[in-house]
Amino acid sequence: MAARLRPQAVIALALFFCTGSPAPADAFALRSTPAFAPAAPYTLGLGARAACGRAPPTGWRTGARRARSAGVRMMADGVLEGVMLFNTMKRDKALFVAKEAGKASGKDGKTKVSMYTCGPTVYDFAHIGNFRAFLTYDLLKRWLAYAGYDVDHVCNLTDVDDKIIQRMQRDNINLQALTDKFAQAFMDDLATLNIVPARIYPRATQHIPEMVEMISGLVEKGSAYEKDGSYYFSVESFPTYGKLARLNFDDMEDGAAEGGGITDPSEFEKANSRDFALWKAYKEQDGEVFWETKLGKGRPGWHIECSAMSRRYLGDSFDIHAGGVDLTFPHHENEIAQSEAFCGCEYCSVWVHNGFVNINNEKMSKSLGNFLTVRDTLTTALDARAFRYLVVSSQYRAGLNFTPESLSSARNTVKRLDKWRAKLQAVAGDAEAATSGEVKGHADSCIAGFKEAMKDDMNTPRACASLFSLIKATEKLLNADQVSSKVDAAGAAAALAALGSIDQVLGMCYDPPGFAEASSASEAEEAPADLKKLLGERLEAKAGKDFARADEIRDACQARGFTIKDVKDGPSLLVPIQ
DSSP, rough: EEEEEEEHHHHHHHHHHHOOOOOOOOOOTTOOOOOOOOOOOOOOTTOOOOOTOOOOOOTTOOOOHHHTTTTOOOOOTTBTTTOEEEEEEEEOOOOOOOOOTTTSSSSGOOOOEEEOOOOTTTTTBBBHHHHHHHHHHHHHHHHHHHEEEEEEEEEEEEEEEEHHHHHHHHEEEEEHHHHHOOOOHHHHHHTTTOOOOSSOOOGGOOOOOOOOHHHHHHHHSSEEEEEEEEEEOOGGGOTTTTTTTTTOOEEEEEEEEESSSSSOOGSSOOSSSSOOEEEEOOOOGGTOOOOOEEEEEEEEOHHHHHHHHHHHHHHHHHEEEEEEGIIIIIIIIHHHHHHHHHHHSEEEEEEEEEOOOEEEEOOTTTTTTTTOOOHHHOHHHHHHHHHHHHHHHHOSSEEEEEOHHHHHHHHHHHHHHHHHHHHHHHHHHHHHOOOSHHHHHHHHHHHHHHHHHBBOOHHHHHHHHHHHHHHHHHHHTTTSHHHHHSOHHHHHHHHHHHHHHHHHHHHHHHHTTTTOOOOOOOOOOOOHHHHHHHHHHHHHHHTTOOOHHHHHHHHHHHHTEEEEEEESOOOOEEOOOO
């Protein structure tokens, strides 16, 4: 059996990644695709269709040129200066420096950033917790592209594992038919949420030779061994094993650490309980799912799939690996061990992990039966846009509690955004954006605040609060008695240009495919219960002179479309931003 963290250790690890506080003592390709010929990396300004056959999402345009014209400080290689990311490996925020910095190796002479992300296991519809990860990848990719990088993104599809085999047997369906169905559903859901496609979605089943090559090489290097037809990675051979998750082996117990690979770990004998499977010898219950290779008859382990596919498309070492915090151990830890043992170099420079999604304060998962799918939960175009806003406006490393009230609040925010945008469009007409004036000043301040917030580890609550400061200021002017003297056409165009710039990153202003026309703006709804609860926390923070926390709560409320109004000798109020 393999080693696994005790529950309390897992909780401590997740809390650390979500809060930053110290912890206590597949190329998406259908079968008809004959070969893998990766398309050009998906970059800002690309006019061609994506590899999956649809046009780039709305708002996917160049931002670096606008940044230069606005006087924003750029590095010598044309990227925005001072972009910080929290690196799980370092347990801290650090200045992001691409491996190819200064080499102009990307499209149009830009600095290339290579990014690998963990995709879904295609045996069922992905749930909204999964899509928090995919939206985080999208936010990160859009932000880096906005900052002037050429992002080369690869996202795998896991199309062979125990859950898939079990579903095949349950539904009496073959591997290809099952995984094709849910791979296509995943692509449709990406479009619903305006997620920019990766360059390629490699499928595990179409990269068996690459996996066999790595496993064979690991055996030759003494980092893996064979037993009863299965192959295992020797954790003992890799002295720095545990460096990502900061594992303390004294705080571990025996159990199934294969993470989606082995149905009954006790059936796979290993030299050490911490070792993990690279190749699994064929068992009768595997049915038709096997490959005849020089390793023998069997199928790959889960962890080797990502190592082989990332190496195939991004090389031995790349810039960013992203995934949910639950993948930190064992999956990402095992990727590092097997990749670095095989290649002899650093696997990845920056590890980005997003927090969980909870349903009414309980972790959402398919095993608990409380998961919600995109297609069942987001029944209108407005719902889809609201969910996207709810996710991208939250701090990506923190836990996100999904409730009907939180979706309703986000829906209300999107309505107000649409109403404001429609007013500006009516005033702006075809006018060019103003180069000076009161509204232009508000727009410039908004953009500057947005960029500073995003540079700070994608602090989207602050970034969205900056957008709503522009909305609040211009709404006051638009609602004045003499509109023409307050917001002229050029001023309205300047405000719209600021929204367009920000939306390249947030991706909120779009028409989700497959729905009836989106709802028009309507009256603001009452503040949701979770925001009202934050008012009490803010009062306690101010009483304790924790003004930084009080400011965080204010920004979080503004990002959701509400401002806090302090009343003398009375309770604070949440007022919709009009």
